[in-house]
Amino acid sequence: EADIYQTPRYLVIGTGKKITLECSQTMGHDKMYWYQQDPGMELHLIHYSYGVNSTEKGDLSSESTVSRIRTEHFPLTLESARPSHTSQYLCASSEGGTDTQYFGPGTRLTVL
Amino acid sequence: QKEVEQNSGPLSVPEGAIASLNCTYSDRGSQSFFWYRQYSGKSPELIMSIYSNGDKEDGRFTAQLNKASQYVSLLIRDSQPSDSATYLCAVRIGGGADGLTFGKGTHLIIQP
Numbered sequence: 001e002a003d004i005y006q007t008p009r010y011l012v013i014g015t016g017k018k019i020t021l022e023c024s025q026t027m028g029h030d031k032m033y034w035y036q037q038d039p040g041m042e043l044h045l046i047h048y049s050y051g052v053n054s055t056e057k058g059d060l061s062s063e064s065t066v067s068r069i070r071t072e073h074f075p076l077t078l079e080s081a082r083p084s085h086t087s088q089y090l091c092a093s094s095e096g097g098t099d100t101q102y103f104g105p106g107t108r109l110t111v112l
Numbered sequence: 113q114k115e116v117e118q119n120s121g122p123l124s125v126p127e128g129a130i131a132s133l134n135c136t137y138s139d140r141g142s143q144s145f146f147w148y149r150q151y152s153g154k155s156p157e158l159i160m161s162i163y164s165n166g167d168k169e170d171g172r173f174t175a176q177l178n179k180a181s182q183y184v185s186l187l188i189r190d191s192q193p194s195d196s197a198t199y200l201c202a203v204r205i206g207g208g209a210d211g212l213t214f215g216k217g218t219h220l221i222i223q224p
Contacts, residue, residue: 033211042116043156043200045211058211090155099144099204101212103155 003027006091006104013081014112021076021107023091030096032074036060037088037106049074051096081111115139116203118215126223131188133218135201138182144204145177145184146212149197156200160186191222 004025013019025032030051035043035058045058049068063085064078074093078085088108092101117136125131133147144163148156162168162175162184174187184203188195198217205213 031210035211035214040216042216043212043214045213048211050210056210059213099212100146100158100161101202102158103148106155108153 004091004093004102004104006089006107008107009105010108010110012110012112015080015082017081017111019078019081019109021089021091021109023074023076023104024072025074025093025104026072027093027095027102028071029093030071031094032068033092033094033101034058034064034066034074034076035090035092036062037090039088043090047076081109083111085109086111115205115213116201116215118199118201118218120216121219122221123218124221124223125191127191127193129191131191131195131220131222133186133188133199133201133220134183135185135203135215136183137201137203137205137213139203139205140179140182142203142205145175146202147173147175147184147186148200148202148214149195150200150217151197159199188220193222193224196220196222 007022034047037043044060046062047066091104094101147159150156160175172189176185200217201215202212
């Protein structure tokens, strides 16, 4: 069973606001990921990290940024939210050397 | 051509019957294959992983992989109403960004 947490679970904000979506895991997993999922659509990888101080962009271009200062923490930041950022954001982690990913509960973001 | 293809459904199966879900992928270099279950409004939950050709069984679930034909399937025996969900096929595509490539999912409905 994976222990991975995301906060907030739901967020409604106005255009232009800066937001940070939090993701933490307690398994000591090296690899962490952020996916974006619109309703009824597939998940798209937007960021990933191999470990501390490692961040990479995923297949889907995103205006968000991430950081990995601690193994257990992988926050995602939007400097200026827009309605086009409305989506569900899913954080996942996996052990180094495996591809099996475990997902957090997700953050549903609505930008008005 | 999409890299991971699934029939979006809905697939309707009577309670107690076998549900068969299929997935095809385009990258012959893919090595890791996963099935996730996603209830509406929730995050994906890992059901099974499979890495080698053949069948892998776990309880009521059986994953089947055929790398030559580039397809992976999931069988659910003795289907229960609680199995009603969207089933996501995910593939670790060879090369490119780390992370999984997901299909859109098949919406499964188990009829009582």
